[in-house]
Amino acid sequence: MKKVFLVLMTALMWSFATGCAPGKIHERSYLRAAAISGSQKKEVALVFFEEDERLNAEGGDMKSLMSNAELIRGRDIFTGYTELVIVDGMECRGLLAHMLNKWRISPSCMVVCCKDGKSLLEEYGAERLIGISEQAVKHGIAPESDIVTVLGQLCENEVAAAAELRPDGTVGSCLIT
Numbered sequence: 181m182k183k184v185f186l187v188l189m190t191a192l193m194w195s196f197a198t199g200c201a202p203g204k205i206h207e208r209s210y211l212r213a214a215a216i217s218g219s220q221k222k223e224v225a226l227v228f229f230e231e232d233e234r235l236n237a238e239g240g241d242m243k244s245l246m247s248n249a250e251l252i253r254g255r256d257i258f259t260g261y262t263e264l265v266i267v268d269g270m271e272c273r274g275l276l277a278h279m280l281n282k283w284r285i286s287p288s289c290m291v292v293c294c295k296d297g298k299s300l301l302e303e304y305g306a307e308r309l310i311g312i313s314e315q316a317v318k319h320g321i322a323p324e325s326d327i328v329t330v331l332g333q334l335c336e337n338e339v340a341a342a343a344e345l346r347p348d349g350t351v352g353s354c355l356i357t
Contacts, residue, residue: 207256208256209228209253209255211226211258211285212227212306213265213301214226215265215266215297215298215300216265216266216267216297217268217297222239222242222245223237224238224245225302226249234298234301235249235252235253237249242275242282259279262283263286263306263310264309265285265291266292266294266301266345267292268293268295268297269355272334276327276331280328290313290314290325290327291326292325292342293342293345294344294347304349312351316343316351323343325340334357340355342356
């Protein structure tokens, strides 16, 4: 119970702290969606608000992953407005905690599961995947899966229910660890 309370308080704190940092708008890229996979070596596909083209990066951990992505992009990446995170469903608690606390993604960011999120992002695009996920929750096909809810369940039960995006564009629900 203490873990859930800690996660919720952290999320509440970050919800007030995700405002824009100093700097000019055109000097940053604003992250819209991210697909992260891998346990030993992390791989990420990022989609930004200003374009649909995705950026791929690799890293040994989450910090080096973001650093490598910013080097490839050529500018800082602002994550405070992120709407969708796609995970592979394995070992997600540390990854999501890092994204919430260090990357400072929005507490309302939806977490979904897909074994190959990178190709799904390329095929369908962030806009459509966000819409599919939101409609699945609205119609009761998938559970509410914002990052705070999912992380709270992972801390309390070591598993969490999340929406599952399938390669054919359909959605269901699954358990992540």
